[in-house]
Amino acid sequence: xxxxxxxxxxxxxxxxxxxxxxxxxxxxxxxxxxxxxxxxxxxxxxxxxxxxxxxxxxxxxxxxxxxxxxxxxxxxxxxxxxxxxxxxxxxxxxxxxxxxxxxxxxxxxxxxxxxxxxxxxxxxxxxxxxxxxxxxxxxxxxxxxxxxxxxxxxxxxxxxxxxxxxxxxxxxxxxxxxxxxxxxxxx
Numbered sequence: 459x460x461x462x463x464x465x466x467x468x469x470x471x472x473x474x475x476x477x478x479x480x481x482x483x484x485x486x487x488x489x490x491x492x493x494x495x496x497x498x499x500x501x502x503x504x505x506x507x508x509x510x511x512x513x514x515x516x517x518x519x520x521x522x523x524x525x526x527x528x529x530x531x532x533x534x535x536x537x538x539x540x541x542x543x544x545x546x547x548x549x550x551x552x553x554x555x556x557x558x559x560x561x562x563x564x565x566x567x568x569x570x571x572x573x574x575x576x577x578x579x580x581x582x583x584x585x586x587x588x589x590x591x592x593x594x595x596x597x598x599x600x601x602x603x604x605x606x607x608x609x610x611x612x613x614x615x616x617x618x619x620x621x622x623x624x625x626x627x628x629x630x631x632x633x634x635x636x637x638x639x640x641x642x643x644x645x
Contacts (some may be wrong), residue, residue: 485621490610494603494628497548501631505540505553508589512537515582519563522573526566533559550631553593560586596612597631604628 516530523530526645536556564583567573574580608627611620 463499471608479615484617484623485559485561486610487620487623490603491625492605494600494607495546497596497600497603498549501553501600502549504592504596505556505588506626507535508556508586508593509540511512511582511586511589512546514578515563518576518579519567519573522551522570522576522579523566526563528568529559529563533563547629548627553631557590597598603631604630 510525512533520530536559540552543552610616611625
């Protein structure tokens with residue numbers, strides 16, 4: 459075999475190895491992106507269930523809380539904003555505002571004993587609380603998925619192909635300082 463044939467074979471092997479590496483990197487990036495999108499999709503389902511509780515919650519609460527119309531109107535607006543949100547970041551931001559508004563509503567509801575004794579309100583409050591727990595569980599999985607994705611697009615040589623393909627770092631679903639506050643049991 460001549461040196462020219464050996465050089466040609468080595469060149470072909472290097473090209474095959476290079477394209478194989480590119481394909482593996484690309485497939486890894488696709489897997490990571492789909493994984494974090496699936497993780498948010500799981501959260502999105504629960505966020506939608508929570509948003510679906512708002513009309514009933516507002517209907518029941520408005521009968522008792524005539525002086526709290528601004529709060530109930532804001533809750534309804536946040537639901538509409540959630541339904542119209544297009545990006546993951548918009549939905550995350552809306553979800554955080556939604557959680558704050560729900561906490562305010564439930565806190566203010568303590569001033570209305572007849573509302574707190576209403577079975578419909580208590581049932582809706584229980585369902586929303588369960589949904590909040592599910593959101594918290596799925597938020598952890600989502601953040602793990604986003605972290606793996608962000609690391610994956612920042613690793614070398616992945617970073618080169620990720621930039622070419624337009625992959626960008628994603629935001630974590632963080633816990634707001636208000637969510638960490640504990641004001642003790644209120645009587």
